[in-house]
Amino acid sequence: xxxxxxxxxxxxxxxxxxxxxxxEMLARVTEEVGELAxxxxxxxxxxxxxSTEREQEFSDEIGDIIFALACFANTHNIDLDKALADSLEKxxxxxxxxx
Amino acid sequence: xxxxxxxxxxxxxxxxxxxxxxxEMLARVTEEVGELAxxxxxxxxxxxxxSTEREQEFSDEIGDIIFALACFANTHNIDLDKALADSLEKxxxxxxxxx
Amino acid sequence: xxxxxxxxxxxxxxxxxxxxxxxEMLARVTEEVGELAxxxxxxxxxxxxxSTEREQEFSDEIGDIIFALACFANTHNIDLDKALADSLEKxxxxxxxxx
Amino acid sequence: xxxxxxxxxxxxxxxxxxxxxxxEMLARVTEEVGELAxxxxxxxxxxxxxSTEREQEFSDEIGDIIFALACFANTHNIDLDKALADSLEKxxxxxxxxx
Numbered sequence: 001x002x003x004x005x006x007x008x009x010x011x012x013x014x015x016x017x018x019x020x021x022x023x024e025m026l027a028r029v030t031e032e033v034g035e036l037a038x039x040x041x042x043x044x045x046x047x048x049x050x051s052t053e054r055e056q057e058f059s060d061e062i063g064d065i066i067f068a069l070a071c072f073a074n075t076h077n078i079d080l081d082k083a084l085a086d087s088l089e090k091x092x093x094x095x096x097x098x099x
Numbered sequence: 100x101x102x103x104x105x106x107x108x109x110x111x112x113x114x115x116x117x118x119x120x121x122x123e124m125l126a127r128v129t130e131e132v133g134e135l136a137x138x139x140x141x142x143x144x145x146x147x148x149x150s151t152e153r154e155q156e157f158s159d160e161i162g163d164i165i166f167a168l169a170c171f172a173n174t175h176n177i178d179l180d181k182a183l184a185d186s187l188e189k190x191x192x193x194x195x196x197x198x
Numbered sequence: 199x200x201x202x203x204x205x206x207x208x209x210x211x212x213x214x215x216x217x218x219x220x221x222e223m224l225a226r227v228t229e230e231v232g233e234l235a236x237x238x239x240x241x242x243x244x245x246x247x248x249s250t251e252r253e254q255e256f257s258d259e260i261g262d263i264i265f266a267l268a269c270f271a272n273t274h275n276i277d278l279d280k281a282l283a284d285s286l287e288k289x290x291x292x293x294x295x296x297x
Numbered sequence: 298x299x300x301x302x303x304x305x306x307x308x309x310x311x312x313x314x315x316x317x318x319x320x321e322m323l324a325r326v327t328e329e330v331g332e333l334a335x336x337x338x339x340x341x342x343x344x345x346x347x348s349t350e351r352e353q354e355f356s357d358e359i360g361d362i363i364f365a366l367a368c369f370a371n372t373h374n375i376d377l378d379k380a381l382a383d384s385l386e387k388x389x390x391x392x393x394x395x396x
Contacts, residue, residue, distance in 0.1 A: 004187065007184070020342065021143070021221075023144070023221035024342045026228070027221060027224055027225075027334040027342065028334070028338060029132060029135070029164075030136070030224070030334035031332075031334040031335040031338065033129065033132055034329070034335075035328075037327035037331065038324075040122060040324050041321055041324045043121070044121045045321045045324065055175050058171070059172075059185065060182070060185065060186070062171065062172060062179070063183050063186035064186050065128075065168060066179060066183045066186065070183065073158075073161060076153075076158070078154065078161060081102070083158045083159070083165060084100055084162050085103055086158065086162050087162035087163050088106055090159075090162075092110060119243065119244055122320035123239055123244060126243065126323055126324075129235035129323070132228060133228055133231060134229075136225040137232075140226060144225065202378055202381035205382070209385065209389060224334055227333070227362075231330055234326070238323045252373070253373050253374050253375065256369070256373045257379070258383065258384070258387075260370060261380030263362075263366060264366065264377060265381060267362060268381065271355075271356075271359060274351075274356070276352065276356045277356075279298055279300070281359050281363060282298055282301035282360050282363045282367065283304070284356065284357065284360050285361050285363065285364040286304055289308075
């Protein structure tokens, strides 16, 4: 399993955190994607003043989304690295059919 | 997830795909989170008939979200594994303040 | 209360539907916003072939989102018309502060 | 919600606001749904301390989502009340097929 996932699981055990319910974890994913959306509109949208630390801010928001997804994965026996590799494989096969 | 990011980038170069704009990639993330939401309601919500391949289906949806996030990361110099580790670190520090 | 909200409530009573839980209704909102996102990327994004019925398709997706929000509203004593008017009022006041 | 849409449009004209692009308006919808998700998790999820003004807070979040949808509707010749009525009609017809 992905190292980051394992580290989350170890920490949750250490501090006796329980994972949330699937719907609660999904709501957290939705909340974090909302923060990414806010940042995209701020950095690439109608707002004038842009951040000087754009890449770090995007990294923070994306990290928080993946954290929420990792909690979901940890409670469903999912390996994030494998899930990502499978998604790429699926895209490649879909693309192959076009030619 | 670092390897997965690189594999996506290599494939995009191989087949001459351009990355989408930030807003387009965000919309894709939103679409894929919507599919995860549909699955959560189906498997844990009011629907009666559940899937026999629940874990595989969740893995597919989560993989597609991370694929979209990886495209965003590849165009913003972000390392997904580092972003996840940073998010965990932030949570640990926040938690520490409570005690 | 808004007429559309009332019609939903009447129909739910007629066919003995129960409203879902807050988390389930939220997941439905997320799912429907995902479908709007798919359509935005299709009509205004990298896809080449556009729909000949763009406005009707957007109306359908937006209607489904508001339906899900109306269910939420019906279980929380919220009037959609008033909520919208309040949001506009808030924006006007925020704007006023800028001058 | 028809009146609310028109009031937004009148105000935008009065203060010379331009509507955002479809992708920007979608990102705003996503951001506002994220805030609703945060509130759902706070009021019905793992957090202990609940608000004393739950209904007002939900009304605020839902109003902001519909405001963003109204901007989308105003630029696509969509009537929110009709969109909601159509969505209900579709649900009724789908339900009819089950019997």
